Amino acid sequence: MDASEAVEAVISAARAFMGDRLSVNRTVREQHSRGEDTTPPTLPDAVAFAETTEEVSRLLALCHQHGVAVTPFGAGTSLEGHVNPVRGGVSLDLSRMTAVLEVNEEDMDCLIEPGVTRQALNAFLRDKGMFFPVDPGSHCTIGGMCATRASGTNAVRYGTIRENVLGLEVVLADGRVIETGGRTRKASNGYDLTRLFIGSEGTLGVITKVRLRLHGIPEAVSAAVSQFPTLEAAVETVITIMQTGIPVARIELLDDDQMEACIRYSKLTGFAAQPTLFLEFHGSPAAVREQAAVVEAIARDFGAASFAWATEAEERNRLWQARHDAYWAAVALKPGHRGITTDVCVPISRLAEAVVGAKATAKDSGLTSCIVGHVGDGNFHCLILFPENDPEGLERAWALDRAIVAQGLALGGTCSGEHGIGLGKREFLEQEHGAEALAVMRGLKASLDPRGILNPGKMFRN
Numbered sequence: 001m002d003a004s005e006a007v008e009a010v011i012s013a014a015r016a017f018m019g020d021r022l023s024v025n026r027t028v029r030e031q032h033s034r035g036e037d038t039t040p041p042t043l044p045d046a047v048a049f050a051e052t053t054e055e056v057s058r059l060l061a062l063c064h065q066h067g068v069a070v071t072p073f074g075a076g077t078s079l080e081g082h083v084n085p086v087r088g089g090v091s092l093d094l095s096r097m098t099a100v101l102e103v104n105e106e107d108m109d110c111l112i113e114p115g116v117t118r119q120a121l122n123a124f125l126r127d128k129g130m131f132f133p134v135d136p137g138s139h140c141t142i143g144g145m146c147a148t149r150a151s152g153t154n155a156v157r158y159g160t161i162r163e164n165v166l167g168l169e170v171v172l173a174d175g176r177v178i179e180t181g182g183r184t185r186k187a188s189n190g191y192d193l194t195r196l197f198i199g200s201e202g203t204l205g206v207i208t209k210v211r212l213r214l215h216g217i218p219e220a221v222s223a224a225v226s227q228f229p230t231l232e233a234a235v236e237t238v239i240t241i242m243q244t245g246i247p248v249a250r251i252e253l254l255d256d257d258q259m260e261a262c263i264r265y266s267k268l269t270g271f272a273a274q275p276t277l278f279l280e281f282h283g284s285p286a287a288v289r290e291q292a293a294v295v296e297a298i299a300r301d302f303g304a305a306s307f308a309w310a311t312e313a314e315e316r317n318r319l320w321q322a323r324h325d326a327y328w329a330a331v332a333l334k335p336g337h338r339g340i341t342t343d344v345c346v347p348i349s350r351l352a353e354a355v356v357g358a359k360a361t362a363k364d365s366g367l368t369s370c371i372v373g374h375v376g377d378g379n380f381h382c383l384i385l386f387p388e389n390d391p392e393g394l395e396r397a398w399a400l401d402r403a404i405v406a407q408g409l410a411l412g413g414t415c416s417g418e419h420g421i422g423l424g425k426r427e428f429l430e431q432e433h434g435a436e437a438l439a440v441m442r443g444l445k446a447s448l449d450p451r452g453i454l455n456p457g458k459m460f461r462n
Contacts, residue, residue, distance in 0.1 A: 006066040007045045007089065013062050014048060014090075021049040032071075032091035035078035036138075038340050038394060039423050042084050044071065044091035051096050053169060053177060053208040060206065060453075061175030063090060069456050072202040074115065074144030079341055080422030082148060082201055086457040092206065094143055100124050101209070108214040109166055109183055114143020114207050121212075130214040133158035136418070137324040143207045149199030151418035153323065156242075156376030157249040157282065158215060160418070162198050169209035170197050173449040181211065196444070201420050202455040204448045218249075218282035222292055223310040223319055226299045227274045231255055231359060231371075233302045234275040235352040238375045240298050242348050246291050250280035251376040252323055255359060258330060258370035258383075265329030266322035274305065278323055280316070323372075330370040330383045337368075337385040340397050343425075344408035345379040345417030354411050358382050358404045365400045367393075379417035402427075421459045429459065 033041035069089030097113035135152040167181025180193035260273035362369035373380025386393035415428035
């Protein structure tokens with residue numbers, strides 16, 4: 001049986017239990033051909049809209065039997081080509097699996113299906129006095145966040161998705177279903193399979209349930225915006241805040257170009273196009289006031305030109321919406337351009353070198369760039385703009401990306417703090433971990449997916 005016959009056999013058999021939720025419509029396939037990245041789109045042969053774990057299990061067993069590739073798909077917001085079905089096959093769309101299955105208020109945990117978004121979960125939890133804090137900014141699914149080991153604006157206080165997942169239900173390549181972790185806050189009982197699948201990018205199994213750690217909605221919340229004369233002054237302020245041990249909930253950096261973009265796009269009146277920190281404080285009213293006062297004093301020591309407060313929810317939401325729209329604001333800065341985004345993360349003590357060095361390298365390249373970052377944990381993004389439909393411009397942007405990653409690695413950092421590897425960062429994986437570690441990763445992949453059907457081409461070049 002050749003490849004096309006194998007695909008037809010899977011489609012025919014899957015239709016018996018999925019009906020018209022197994023689509024070969026070209027428009028549907030095009031919608032599942034890529035994420036929010038610059039890699040060329042690839043059409044899957046079919047798109048399967050799963051609604052239950054049983055359907056995922058039966059479909060994977062079929063694909064395993066016939067050697068047909070399966071690419072998991074959530075909201076399609078990934079930035080590294082994770083959802084691009086480079087070898088065709090089936091795009092497995094999990095966005096209809098949106099049930100909140102359990103909420104355990106006394107233990108502050110919940111069990112959800114992978115298609116639930118952070119926004120939907122927090123709307124569900126609001127009246128219970130709890131929230132889920134991991135906030136990548138985009139309208140992505142929590143299953144996708146688990147697959148890519150996502151982070152976001154709240155990570156400096158609440159941790160990344162890794163620290164907020166207690167357990168998973170995972171369907172393996174051959175259709176077997178396993179459960180990892182549990183409801184306890186700690187355990188010493190064998191291999192930590194939960195952490196193995198967190199960040200595996202759909203290459204080891206398909207996540208069908210997620211048990212999450214929840215947090216109480218803080219009694220008081222206050223935000224502040226502080227602007228600085230130089231990029232270095234803003235970053236040094238961050239380093240000092242973190243080394244002082246102040247429990248800031250959010251601390252985000254926008255350089256002068258990014259602030260200019262946000263002022264135009266989000267109508268941020270009253271601010272200048274200068275390096276800027278967005279901060280947020282959570283806790284009791286007294287604790288919030290104390291934290292904010294100490295941070296303001298530190299910012300003033302580093303020459304902060306202003307320190308503006310935002311205590312009303314409407315104003316805070318306006319500021320954070322502008323931060324979440326930073327990508328679109330940057331792209332809009334130069335009409336006719338697209339962007340690629342670096343994702344370097346470095347030890348906090350090397351952050352100033354990394355950020356200032358990245359900006360200098362970007363300026364030397366002649367390309368426009370905007371820096372924004374979750375700098376409280378050393379993670380920043382340099383959005384590099386290049387002319388749309390210009391292969392030479394795209395290659396120049398990738399060359400700049402490689403240079404910035406090389407600088408980050410030289411400072412003891414990583415090529416990806418939260419976006420993952422996918423297609424876009426495969427070349428850096430061996431540079432960062434070495435050939436022997438990469439061989440161990442390949443061995444794990446071969447053990448759990450011997451026919452290589454799960455999200456092939458991602459993480460590893462072959």
